[in-house]
Amino acid sequence: MSEMNATPENASIARIGEVLRDHQSFVLISHVRPDGDAIGSQLALGFSLMAAGKSVRLINEDGLPDNLAFMSGSDKIELPPAEPLDVEVAIALDTAAKPRLGDNALHAASKAKIWLNIDHHKSNPSYGDLNFIDSSSPATGQILYQIITQLDLPLPAETRDAIYVAVSTDTGSFQYPSTTAKTYEMAADLIHRGLNVGTLNSQTYDNHPYRRVELMRALLNTLELSADGLVANWELRDQTRIDLALLPEDSEGLIDIIRAIRGVQLAVFFEELEGGKIRVSMRSKDKRLDVCRIALEFGGGGHALAAGIRMTGPLEEAKALVLAAIRRHIEAAGL
Amino acid sequence: MSEMNATPENASIARIGEVLRDHQSFVLISHVRPDGDAIGSQLALGFSLMAAGKSVRLINEDGLPDNLAFMSGSDKIELPPAEPLDVEVAIALDTAAKPRLGDNALHAASKAKIWLNIDHHKSNPSYGDLNFIDSSSPATGQILYQIITQLDLPLPAETRDAIYVAVSTDTGSFQYPSTTAKTYEMAADLIHRGLNVGTLNSQTYDNHPYRRVELMRALLNTLELSADGLVANWELRDQTRIDLALLPEDSEGLIDIIRAIRGVQLAVFFEELEGGKIRVSMRSKDKRLDVCRIALEFGGGGHALAAGIRMTGPLEEAKALVLAAIRRHIEAAGL
CATH class of the missing domain: 3.90.1640.10 (inorganic pyrophosphatase (n-terminal core))
Structure with missing residues (x-):
């Protein structure tokens, strides 16, 4: 049972x-x-x-x-x-x-x-x-x-x-x-x-603070598609966090917006934290694309369809490294 | 039973x-x-x-x-x-x-x-x-x-x-x-x-066309709060509809994003239709704010918490008229 x-x-x-x-x-x-x-x-x-x-x-x-x-x-x-x-x-x-x-x-x-x-x-x-x-x-x-x-x-x-x-x-x-x-x-x-x-x-x-909607707008304005539309990513700069007076929970669940794009199999959220660290959140729609395995390469962890990483910045470097690893995994999975 | x-x-x-x-x-x-x-x-x-x-x-x-x-x-x-x-x-x-x-x-x-x-x-x-x-x-x-x-x-x-x-x-x-x-x-x-x-x-x-996310961004970039944060509204220009090649179902449910803002009791979506007509969609969170009654003033209709209007443009005029009516109803309701 x-x-x-x-x-x-x-x-x-x-x-x-x-x-x-x-x-x-x-x-x-x-x-x-x-x-x-x-x-x-x-x-x-x-x-x-x-x-x-x-x-x-x-x-x-x-x-x-x-x-x-x-x-x-x-x-x-x-x-x-x-x-x-x-x-x-x-x-x-x-x-x-x-x-x-x-x-x-x-x-x-x-x-x-x-x-x-x-x-x-x-x-x-x-x-x-x-x-x-x-x-x-x-x-x-x-x-x-x-x-x-x-x-x-x-x-x-x-x-x-x-x-x-x-x-x-x-x-x-x-x-x-x-x-x-x-x-x-x-x-x-x-x-x-x-x-x-x-x-x-x-x-x-139905009870989000207004700054969450402002965050949504800021994130959407950084949205990028790559790998023939299989990957969507967006990012949050520390300065935006300060400007909007964001709290950590404000971004919760927002990644679902880009995960839901037709054709996207993997959504990535890059966040610049105070002190220059980068937090990476990944969501997969496809079991063949195990984001926990990708996260483990960078010392992160999680589930097959939802995983995360904390790594050193700057943001551009972290993005380049993680997106390259994702491309390798996509190729290995034959997607 | x-x-x-x-x-x-x-x-x-x-x-x-x-x-x-x-x-x-x-x-x-x-x-x-x-x-x-x-x-x-x-x-x-x-x-x-x-x-x-x-x-x-x-x-x-x-x-x-x-x-x-x-x-x-x-x-x-x-x-x-x-x-x-x-x-x-x-x-x-x-x-x-x-x-x-x-x-x-x-x-x-x-x-x-x-x-x-x-x-x-x-x-x-x-x-x-x-x-x-x-x-x-x-x-x-x-x-x-x-x-x-x-x-x-x-x-x-x-x-x-x-x-x-x-x-x-x-x-x-x-x-x-x-x-x-x-x-x-x-x-x-x-x-x-x-x-x-x-x-x-x-x-x-999880299967929205990319253009829906583009629409979300375009709408968020027009977001306005008024009446001390009780009213949120955004708008869609006919030109945006053409630029993004939108279909009627693309906007379905998006009004929930601004309805979910804390403090907002009434969300309004102004849409410029082909030929210059304006469609107004209203969602209320508060039974004392009956949007059907507001819609009836303009020949529209619906339910107490969800109602709509079709009216003549231009958009700025329609917005001014509807937002003024909403303010009157908010005052009458003592909110």
Whole structure:
């Protein structure tokens, strides 16, 4: 029945249940620059454990992004405290590699005796004491739904809505190939549990700051097509970020605009970061064009259809290197 | 159990089943300028009836739009033939008013002895001999899923995929308030029946012609905010339409980009048409700001949250008049 790609290291859900039941204090952490699945996963499991009477802290290296502040209970998301927390269990959620939790968050969780690692990223090296990595799940939020319902843990309204936002944002609103029948069945069940689908989606998707639209315009004005229209890329200069007073989350999902161009198989977003580093985000439409493999060449990582790199600048050089690697992979794939 | 808003005129599904079983030849028609739910509904019921051995013609006044040509079986969609078809039953799908079927399509169906009218638009006056109007359904495609499964009619792959596209496009990918638990359960069932969610969504949403992205850029470069950020508007010049070789469907849904700006309660799209006429599309986020009432002042119409006008140009004059009316309505609403 299960579509789970079990790795040998995966703990059973029953064993995870024991750890949750047998301890009283938890810190839940997700990755830097958190997205909907990161914050959603923290809120989902966090409010379930709180409803079960546990003491829970929700920590994120970068805090709560403005665009997710609508989420019920999100005021519980804290920046890492300076001193390590007195907690028994640390739970890493939706975080493919331990350093991606952030130095301050790791310091805050350093007194934890047990590390639990729950994630859906294929590349996750199972860095926890107990791990539950299911790369067949489209979102960590869906894994948590499975764990919470299977263990019969409480599922309060905050958990219900957070699971939905986590999964909706990580599937491009139930569109990506990772979306399964279970994903839709889960959404139906959450509605039966009282979720308001119209309001929640409106808060998630119809509430962009004006600067995001300005960013969209700035990006579109740099759009380039190459490799006979198979590759689309655009870029963001640090100066534009300053001029528009952009926040990190403002660019989230915008790459889908150029990914959606007919004929484009690979979309690339080049971002100049403060200090001259370059962030590269890649999205593929074709399984034969595994962007994770391209990212690995530059020390990056991710999934076959969505991967990223951080590399040294300047932007022109990074662009030339990455676009050349992409051309090689396109040729090798015979596209 | 049923969430259907039955009107007194609605036929039972059993009665519809009798009509479908007892006749051999059918013409299925949807509205002019067809969208995903219109074409999807025709293909869904059409291929089900064909698989049941019936003779079926699928007619649309404007034919198959380019952006839906990916749909399996869509080559069966024909322009209306000049001579009336020899068919027993005509079925109007997703069409709120009979004239919206188009003059040529109505002429083609004029020999039909029985008219069946299946739709989800509240305003549908039940113009068929048999009617099934369910305004609680987010799409006509979902009504057809209910009818087909309840009557145990064949559900071939074309029907399966067409239902999904109809419902997905009419719910903004499972986001609008009209989306119910049944909608998600239906999607899960269609996946269990073999639907490929990744491929189908990619074909539906990730397949825009490049000119649509160019249009997006051109529109963004005309974006204006007014009334303290409550109103966003952009415009399309006839010359841009010519320069980019735009088709009517290229602008579909783009107004959602500016409707989604935080604080914006009303989005307006001004389009210069061939011959100098101006088309105005308005979307409201706030029920107190009834854009249908604004449209009526200029001889237009629509719904409270989505309405349109056709008026004489030039563009600057039309803009000034409509934006002034909007300001009056905003003041009257006390926003």
